[in-house]
Amino acid sequence: MPELPEVETTRRGIEPHLLNHRISRIVVRDPRLRWPVPDAVQGACGQVVSAVRRRAKYLLLETEPGVLLVHLGMTGSFRVLLEPKEPGKHDHFDIVTDRAVLRFNDPRRFGTFTWCDHPWQSHPLLASLGPEPLSGGFDGDHLYRTSRNRRVAVKNFIMDGRVVVGVGNIYASEALFMAGIHPLRKAGRVSRERYAGLAEAIRDVLSRAIELGGTTLRDFSGTGGTPGYFMQELLVYGRAGQGCFQCGSSVRQKVIGQRSSFYCLSCQR
DNA sequence: AAATTCTCCTGAAGGC
DNA sequence: TGCCTTCAGGAGAATT
Numbered sequence: 001m002p003e004l005p006e007v008e009t010t011r012r013g014i015e016p017h018l019l020n021h022r023i024s025r026i027v028v029r030d031p032r033l034r035w036p037v038p039d040a041v042q043g044a045c046g047q048v049v050s051a052v053r054r055r056a057k058y059l060l061l062e063t064e065p066g067v068l069l070v071h072l073g074m075t076g077s078f079r080v081l082l083e084p085k086e087p088g089k090h091d092h093f094d095i096v097t098d099r100a101v102l103r104f105n106d107p108r109r110f111g112t113f114t115w116c117d118h119p120w121q122s123h124p125l126l127a128s129l130g131p132e133p134l135s136g137g138f139d140g141d142h143l144y145r146t147s148r149n150r151r152v153a154v155k156n157f158i159m160d161g162r163v164v165v166g167v168g169n170i171y172a173s174e175a176l177f178m179a180g181i182h183p184l185r186k187a188g189r190v191s192r193e194r195y196a197g198l199a200e201a202i203r204d205v206l207s208r209a210i211e212l213g214g215t216t217l218r219d220f221s222g223t224g225g226t227p228g229y230f231m232q233e234l235l236v237y238g239r240a241g242q243g244c245f246q247c248g249s250s251v252r253q254k255v256i257g258q259r260s261s262f263y264c265l266s267c268q269r
Numbered sequence: 270a271a272a273t274t275c276t277c278c279t280g281a282a283g284g285c
Numbered sequence: 286t287g288c289c290t291t292c293a294g295g296a297g298a299a300t301t
Contacts, residue, residue, distance in 0.1 A: 034277065074294055108278045110295065152272060169294070259294070275299070
């Protein structure tokens with residue numbers, strides 16, 4: 001389940017094979033992703049990739065005429081092939097450069113592969129995104145100001161991409177535990193001080209996970225990334241019924257906004 | 270406007 | 286062993 005750290009790890013893994021390299025072919029084997037893959041992606045053929053960026057959980061491959069946009073969805077991943085290999089099940093498309101084949105595999109097909117014109121910032125999928133959590137535009141004051149008069153649960157609030165991007169279900173639970181905030185608390189009822197702690201927790205948990213992802217990068221071309229590298233560090237996610245690391249009481253699990261949430265009743269208020 | 274629910278999809282896990 | 290049911294989840298779309 002790619003969250004922002006996994007997407008950033010993917011970006012770093014594919015960048016050496018794309019940046020300043022020429023895309024020779026794009027092979028779409030199965031266009032049935034979240035939205036049908038448009039023929040327009042072929043606009044990148046013959047073009048040199050001038051930048052490999054990440055915005056939220058989107059990957060952006062820039063070329064002169066336009067930008068390839070990829071989202072990994074739930075189960076998407078890239079495999080870097082330095083030698084030809086028969087495509088397997090769920091290998092939906094390839095981006096072929098003069099250096100490697102980037103093969104996209106996505107069993108559940110929630111992923112996205114599309115084309116945007118310049119400037120990519122105004123593409124409908126990107127236009128209303130909030131600040132990057134690891135950039136200067138994100139801090140506790142931003143959360144505090146944005147949340148006034150909002151009655152939505154704070155967990156849903158921080159997972160809203162218009163508020164801040166890249167905070168997925170796992171890291172939302174983790175960050176709220178680290179900040180000592182109950183996930184069901186109304187967003188508008190969290191103090192400025194506690195939002196400062198929450199913003200710091202979000203930055204810490206995401207940057208730590210990216211760090212750990214980086215340590216698996218050496219295997220990237222062989223395996224396409226190592227899933228679950230952060231799992232051994234999770235404090236509450238997936239630990240329902242087990243002892244809270246802070247106070248020992250049982251970690252609770254509850255569905256909030258259609259998503260499983262994990263928290264400690266006595267440490268989070 | 271804001272909040273909630275629905276939707277896409279397949280594989281893993283659990284029940285009998 | 287095998288079939289059936291349930292669950293998981295990113296995030297835009299639809300609905301309330």
